[in-house]
Amino acid sequence: MIQCNSQMNNIELIDNGKKSWEWAYSHMGIMNTIVSENLTRKPLEGLRLGLSLHVTKETSVLIIAAIKLGSKVALCSANPLSVQEDIAAFLSSKGVKVYAWKNETDSEYLDNLNKVLETSPQVLTDDGSNLHMMAHNKGVHYILGGTEETTSGITRLKALEESGKLLYPVIGVNEARTKHLFDNRYGTGQSTISGIIKLTNILIAGKQIVVCGYGYVGKGVASRARGMGAIVTVLEVDPIRALEAYMDGYQVKKINQVVDKADIFITCTGQKNVVRNEHFKKMKNGVILANAGHFDNEIEVEKLFLNSKKRYSIRPYLDCFHIYGRKILLLSSGRVVNLVGAEGNPPEVMAMSFANQLLSIMHIFRNYKRMQKKVYSVPENIDSNVAKLSLKHLGISIDKLTVIQKKYAKSY
Numbered sequence: 213m214i215q216c217n218s219q220m221n222n223i224e225l226i227d228n229g230k231k232s233w234e235w236a237y238s239h240m241g242i243m244n245t246i247v248s249e250n251l252t253r254k255p256l257e258g259l260r261l262g263l264s265l266h267v268t269k270e271t272s273v274l275i276i277a278a279i280k281l282g283s284k285v286a287l288c289s290a291n292p293l294s295v296q297e298d299i300a301a302f303l304s305s306k307g308v309k310v311y312a313w314k315n316e317t318d319s320e321y322l323d324n325l326n327k328v329l330e331t332s333p334q335v336l337t338d339d340g341s342n343l344h345m346m347a348h349n350k351g352v353h354y355i356l357g358g359t360e361e362t363t364s365g366i367t368r369l370k371a372l373e374e375s376g377k378l379l380y381p382v383i384g385v386n387e388a389r390t391k392h393l394f395d396n397r398y399g400t401g402q403s404t405i406s407g408i409i410k411l412t413n414i415l416i417a418g419k420q421i422v423v424c425g426y427g428y429v430g431k432g433v434a435s436r437a438r439g440m441g442a443i444v445t446v447l448e449v450d451p452i453r454a455l456e457a458y459m460d461g462y463q464v465k466k467i468n469q470v471v472d473k474a475d476i477f478i479t480c481t482g483q484k485n486v487v488r489n490e491h492f493k494k495m496k497n498g499v500i501l502a503n504a505g506h507f508d509n510e511i512e513v514e515k516l517f518l519n520s521k522k523r524y525s526i527r528p529y530l531d532c533f534h535i536y537g538r539k540i541l542l543l544s545s546g547r548v549v550n551l552v553g554a555e556g557n558p559p560e561v562m563a564m565s566f567a568n569q570l571l572s573i574m575h576i577f578r579n580y581k582r583m584q585k586k587v588y589s590v591p592e593n594i595d596s597n598v599a600k601l602s603l604k605h606l607g608i609s610i611d612k613l614t615v616i617q618k619k620y621a622k623s624y
């Protein structure tokens with residue numbers, strides 16, 4: 213079910229989506245290798261797959277791969293604002309049940325999650341775990357297993373596991389080193405800055421940028437902002453990561469020490485209320501607030517609405533609030549700025565993330581009977597295989613340990 217907000221007709225949309233899929237596909241060579249290696253075996257034959265992912269051109273590469281390996285697919289978006297409508301139309305033309313459009317209301321977004329569950333999927337692939345949570349709240353018992361793309365989603369699933377309520381095995385794809393070291397760091401680092409620039413066209417050089425959280429996303433964002441000439445300050449609550457940021461050459465401070473100096477705040481924590489109403493009162497006039505974390509609760513957006521005297525949209529996803537005698541600019545309604553303002557993470561890193569997804573879906577479908585109701589890491593052989601395939605596609609060869617070196621590594 214596609215409810216399209218685009219000005220283009222459906223044929224134009226499908227054609228554009230196909231071109232975007234081809235463009236992403238040409239930068240995601242390892243997906244093709246995995247499909248070719250498994251095409252005759254069709255390891256996903258008969259699988260009903262339900263996905264809640266950002267509907268981007270990179271996601272279309274994962275979905276077409278899953279279809280080629282035998283799966284039937286139903287898809288909704290992992291975020292009400294991140295749908296690329298040409299991709300939704302293209303996937304629909306390929307037989308995918310697509311329940312997604314750009315600018316869904318909150319209730320439409322929830323309805324669309326529900327629609328995916330109504331297709332009785334056997335494996336759920338989620339980004340943020342709203343689909344997993346809905347499946348659990350409804351007590352759905354036909355699901356064999358699932359995968360989860362992002363840090364925040366895995367946190368929720370682990371909490372569910374600890375409370376003994378997890379209904380099926382899940383592989384936390386973000387745990388793969390070939391996922392978080394590249395997608396979160398280089399991918400989100402680049403696309404977050406890209407989203408901020410696309411929405412505002414401001415100069416990054418010379419700006420005082422505060423990066424909240426120095427995890428994998430924060431590290432990427434901080435390094436790309438510094439690379440473009442920003443003066444970067446990092447906020448952390450974890451002493452080791454704070455020290456890491458300091459030794460990487462950033463200023464590390466408490467929020468109250470920088471709140472009145474920053475030109476841009478970028479939240480990357482996976483926590484709620486990191487930038488709050490009490491901070492709005494002290495910010496510089498014209499400060500820009502952007503979020504790269506999964507959920508739209510890192511900036512206290514509802515307080516901007518509640519306490520502003522006046523608010524208006526300057527252009528799509530760039531909103532101005534007159535509050536406490538100053539103007540505060542909010543990007544992408546506080547939702548993931550790299551997916552709403554830009555196109556999401558680049559295909560080269562999504563190739564690694566989605567290779568882990570595809571191989572994990574195959575693993576679950578093959579092994580679910582032997583798995584427990586736990587959150588698993590991506591099996592080590594999958595993670596290292598993705599790295600090897602990626603190097604091969606980049607044309608990079610690396611050395612092997614010699615026999616003497618292998619012995620030396622085990623000596624004491």
Ligand SMILES: NC(=O)c1ccc[n+]([C@@H]2O[C@H](COP(=O)([O-])OP(=O)(O)OC[C@H]3O[C@@H](n4cnc5c(N)ncnc54)[C@H](O)[C@@H]3O)[C@@H](O)[C@H]2O)c1
Nearest residue numbers: 362363364425427428429447448449450481482483505506
């Ligand atoms: N936008 C994207 O495309 C994208 C991609 C990957 C991950 N994510 C999301 O980004 C968020 C961060 O992911 P990550 O992999 O970097 O997680 P992470 O756990 O590696 O890092 C988060 C960091 O934030 C710090 N933190 C927590 N609360 C804080 C606070 N109040 N103030 C300052 N620092 C605080 C933590 O100590 C931690 O070091 C998650 O929500 C994740 O799901 C988004």
